[in-house]
Amino acid sequence: MKRVREFIYLDEVSVTSLLASILGAIPSEITEKLTNSTRTELGGGGEFKAGAGKANAAMKREVTRASDYQVLRKASIQATFKDLYATVESSLVLRSGPFPELKPAAMRKVRYASSMHSEFSPWIVDGASLKRGRLIELEVELRADAIFRTSTIITSMTNIIGQSPALAAEVETQEMRTAIEVNGFIQELMAGLIPIKCRAINYEVSTVEGRDFLIAGDIFPELPEAYRLNRRPLYLVGVVEEALFWKDIRRVLFSGSSVKVLCRVGRDQVQDSWSPVKLVDVLKEVVPDMESAMDEFGPSALRAMTGGVDDSGDVTQLRESALARYGDLLVESQGATMSEELRARIAQVVSSRSSEMGSVVANRAVFRAVAECVSDELSCQFTSDDEARMRGEALTQHGLMVDGSLSVRPGNSSGHLDDTVDGKCIDAEIVAIYW
Known part of the structure; x- marks a missing residue:
């Protein structure tokens, strides 16, 4: 049984380009021609003698009937896809x-x-x-x-x-x-x-x-x-x-x-x-947080359309937990273990500056202070991409948006943009x- 396809999406340029790269020139029209020919031959003859003379007579008839027709078929994109x-x-x-x-x-x-x-x-x-x-x-x-x-x-x-x-x-x-x-x-x-x-x-x-x-x-x-x-x-x-x-x-x-x-x-x-x-x-070169902002756009938008979420939880506590988790992620990325001295330094930054959070710019400054503590302790440097990635991970794990506000709670089905695992x-x- 021949395959019957119903197309939902078809990129004509890609199809013709791929087939041309394999076969070369692609015909735009195909002509089929069929010719029928009939030939009839009739023959006859006789011989008679008259004295010393002899005569022959022959008769031949040929009838040819020919018919032909052409079929012109344009090579549509569906036919081209079938060939590909x-x-x-x-x-x-x-x-x-x-x-x-x-x-x-x-x-x-x-x-x-x-x-x-x-x-x-x-x-x-x-x-x-x-x-x-x-x-x-x-x-x-x-x-x-x-x-x-x-x-x-x-x-x-x-x-x-x-x-x-x-x-x-x-x-x-x-x-x-x-x-x-x-x-x-x-x-x-x-x-x-x-x-x-x-x-x-x-x-x-x-x-x-x-x-x-x-x-x-x-x-x-x-x-x-x-x-x-x-x-x-x-x-x-x-x-x-x-x-x-x-x-x-x-x-x-x-x-x-x-x-x-x-x-x-x-x-x-x-x-x-x-x-x-x-x-x-492209924009990540100028705004490292752009990808995180795009990922969190959906929950924020759905929260706006559904009237928000239960914000009875302590946002300040969630921000402090996110900052502490950020420090852990930075240390883990270097294959090191958090020392008690470093943990105390990070805790001091968290308690003194978590109240400043509330916008993307302010958040970045507070998270940067935590990163500087880790850099000084471990004598290492973090790229802006790494900082942005781990900053977004720390915020997401504690149900916060990039600006430090509450995101849609995981238990709220309206917050699930993507049901993929x-x-x-x-x-x-x-x-x-x-x-």
Whole structure:
């Protein structure tokens, strides 16, 4: 049975570029011509003698009938994709299935293997084989990244509120105004691109002895215990162009539908994290806290729209705990142990300066004072990126935003932008999404 595809997203430039790099020139039109010819031949003759003379007579008739017709077919992008897929299918590093049958002899090797090899492909794939530019096909749950979903919700809410003065009066808060302003900034950063983070359906990741293996879910029960214990989900991440969707994005990016994605690996091997807003990587050179601010934008915005959270807890105590945790993270990053003298110095900074926290700039100055204590004690220096990362981690662990205010509590489902659990991801360039 021929495969029937319905496209959700298709990048025509990528499809034609890939096929042209493999086959060379791609025809824009294909002509099929068929000719039929019929030939009839009639022959006859006779001979007679008259005296010394002899005469021959012959008769021949030929009738030819010919007919031909031409079919002109334009090579559409769907047909071009079909040709591309047929060309690269056998060389895909990862595939959506169906998988070939794993023979009993190979299954026995899997059960007692201490390390995996390429002979088990496509059931088990070494993450090191994911090189930039390689083509893969994964079956995933199609889903936009959390920051885009939140931005879309805020945009819709803003449009509704703008048409209803009564609603505007109900939600006119400083937090809501801030969320709307930040949302406009994020939309400018996205520049028509949509980040997606899709959970792979047929593969998961297992890390053993520092190596990542992409393993088909059905085979995990047969693997040694070391692989089962380190089992984590695999995500496909990347950015897509809004203009290239063949269906309304509201119908497909918020449904979690099962689809297949053909893409090219953008970064070698599997990654621990990625940045959904690509311009953030550029802005980090000037604003190291930018990535943390983007990660926390969603909880802040949802808190504004849902009327906030229970703030009965002591914010000051949470800030002090975050500062103390920051000191621990800095020390741990150097492979050292916190001395009692250093702990006392940090505690003095925490008690005297935690009250200054309340804005991004003020927070940075207080956290910097803690970092200086650690630097003096351990005779080391921390980069601005490292400080920003550990500062954000310390705040997040204690339910605080980058400005030191309360975030959405973990127990509050409205604070969960992303229901995904910790896993690893493949950063890819998306060519097509279909089912």
